[in-house]
Amino acid sequence: MACFRPLFLILVTAVCSFQAKGQLSPGYYSSTCPQALSIVEAEVAAAIKNETRVGASLLRLHFHDCFVNGCDGSILLDDNSTFIGEKTAAPNNNSARGFIVVDNIKAQLEKACPRVVSCADILAIAARDSVVQLGGPSWKVRLGRRDSTTASQSAANSSIPQPTFNLSALISSFSAQGLSIKDLVILSGSHTIGLARCTSFRSHIYNDSDIDPSFANSLRQICPRSGNENVLAPLDRQTPIRFDSLYYGNLLDKKGLLHSDQELFNGNSSTDDLVKRYAANTKLFFKEFAKSMIKMGNIKPLTGNSGEIRINCRKAN
Numbered sequence: 001m002a003c004f005r006p007l008f009l010i011l012v013t014a015v016c017s018f019q020a021k022g023q024l025s026p027g028y029y030s031s032t033c034p035q036a037l038s039i040v041e042a043e044v045a046a047a048i049k050n051e052t053r054v055g056a057s058l059l060r061l062h063f064h065d066c067f068v069n070g071c072d073g074s075i076l077l078d079d080n081s082t083f084i085g086e087k088t089a090a091p092n093n094n095s096a097r098g099f100i101v102v103d104n105i106k107a108q109l110e111k112a113c114p115r116v117v118s119c120a121d122i123l124a125i126a127a128r129d130s131v132v133q134l135g136g137p138s139w140k141v142r143l144g145r146r147d148s149t150t151a152s153q154s155a156a157n158s159s160i161p162q163p164t165f166n167l168s169a170l171i172s173s174f175s176a177q178g179l180s181i182k183d184l185v186i187l188s189g190s191h192t193i194g195l196a197r198c199t200s201f202r203s204h205i206y207n208d209s210d211i212d213p214s215f216a217n218s219l220r221q222i223c224p225r226s227g228n229e230n231v232l233a234p235l236d237r238q239t240p241i242r243f244d245s246l247y248y249g250n251l252l253d254k255k256g257l258l259h260s261d262q263e264l265f266n267g268n269s270s271t272d273d274l275v276k277r278y279a280a281n282t283k284l285f286f287k288e289f290a291k292s293m294i295k296m297g298n299i300k301p302l303t304g305n306s307g308e309i310r311i312n313c314r315k316a317n
Contacts, residue, residue, distance in 0.1 A: 024142035024301060028121075033113035040105055040122060044129040047101040052241045055130035056194030057097035062127035063190065063296070064092060065120070067177060068156045070300025072148035073120035075156075076102060076313040082150070089156030094230065095197060099314075102126065106313050119313035120145035124297045131289075134193055136243030139290035142297060146307035149316040163200040163258040167268055170260060177299050179292075185264055185274040186292040189285060191235040192247035196257055198223035198231040204259040210266055212254045219257075233257060245286075248279035 029036040048055045065075040068086055075092065076099065077085045086092055087099075102122055109117045121143045132138045161173045174184040202223055205216045215237075222231050234240030235257050236247045247261075252275065256262035265275045278285040308317055 024144045024298060024303070026140040026142055028143035029113075029117060033109070033116045035112055036109060036117050037125060039108050039112060040125040041129050043101065043105045043108060044126050045133055047098075047104075048130065048133045052134075053195060054098050054101055055134045055241075056190075056235075058101060058123075058126045058130045059190055060194065061096060061098050061102070062123040063187070064096065064156070064160055065123050066296050066299045067161070067173075068152065068159045069148070070302070071120050071124065071145055071297055072300075072302050072307060073118060073123060073145070073310065073313060074148040074151040076119050076123075077148070077151040077316070078314045080315065084153040085151035086153055086156040089153045089160070091156060091160040091162065095200075098126075102313055106310075110311060115309050115311060118145050118147045118307075118309050120147050120301065122313070128293070131190075131243050131293075134241060134243040137286035137290045139294055142294060144303055145301040146303060147310045147313075147316075148302060148307050161260065163196070163260050164203060165260045165263070167263040167266065167271065170263060177296070179296065181270055182274060182288070183292045183295060185271050185278070186285070186288045187296060188261065188264060189245065189247055189278060189289055191258070191261055192239070192245065193241060193243050194235050195232040195240065196235055197229060198233070199229045201233065201257050201259070204257070204262070208259060208262070210254055210262050211256075215253075215255045235261070245278055245282040248275050248285070251275050252279055 044058065061075060062071070065071055065073060068074060075086045075096065078087070079085045087096060102119065105122050105126065106119060109122070124141050124143070124145065128139060128141050161170055165173065170184055171181055174180070201219065202225070204211060205219045205223065206225060219233060222228065222233065236250060237255060238246045238250070250256055251262060251265040254262065264271045311317055
């Protein structure tokens with residue numbers, strides 16, 4: 001039996017080395033907080049039952065978090081005396097939502113497993129659970145992220161893609177995060193759910209030519225050239241509370257709500273072909289969306305001894 005002891009030690013050392021290097025893993029909390037996933041799932045389900053729109057909000061929080069210095073929960077931090085955070089950055093101000101749901105999830109997790117589950121991981125799990133609750137695909141969320149202790153309004157302003165971006169700017173924005181053109185088209189499919197404010201689509205409906213005239217006219221009725229900044233319209237005019245592939249069909253019909261959406265189908269073969277592909281094949285879109293979400297969730301996570309596990313997602317410990 002003694003001959004197996006060195007092998008056992010090698011395996012233990014290898015596992016510890018793997019964890020020390022900060023690799024994310026779906027089973028990260030299997031021993032430290034085995035009920036973590038079920039707690040998040042239950043809270044997300046309850047929140048969406050109360051307000052369907054919040055599912056899209058939670059998915060968006062994860063996206064906007066990962067695009068600013070990595071998936072580190074920085075979007076959840078309130079301003080303090082040392083920094084101005086990301087909540088008031090242009091892409092988030094008066095539009096980022098779901099913070100109370102995250103607070104509720106964190107409170108339940110702190111009761112069950114104090115100081116174990118990070119806020120960054122809560123965002124990743126809640127995004128997946130929101131998609132599933134609204135009829136979309138599931139995937140194994142890789143876990144083990146730690147939380148940042150600071151946030152940056154300026155980084156959010158410069159890193160999060162804007163609704164006015166053209167295709168070249170979108171490609172550059174995603175490329176800066178290690179994401180491909182294919183990832184861009186697939187992750188934009190998250191706009192199959194949720195709403196956008198008049199201020200986000202005004203320029204598209206008044207200034208662009210790549211939009212169906214009747215669609216533009218209908219939107220002008222609720223979004224004048226000035227005023228009504230916070231009036232909302234669905235990103236997917238057909239099924240705004242169901243996660244499906246109709247978003248891509250809207251683009252084919254020149255009925256994308258945002259300028260940045262319609263840019264994906266504007267005569268550029270690199271993205272046009274992908275839009276056509278996903279419009280015709282929901283199963284393929286679901287499969288690829290799961291892959292791209294896993295990829296996005298792996299953008300520069302804090303692991304090992306970096307960062308911390310926040311007790312309150314709104315402030316550093």
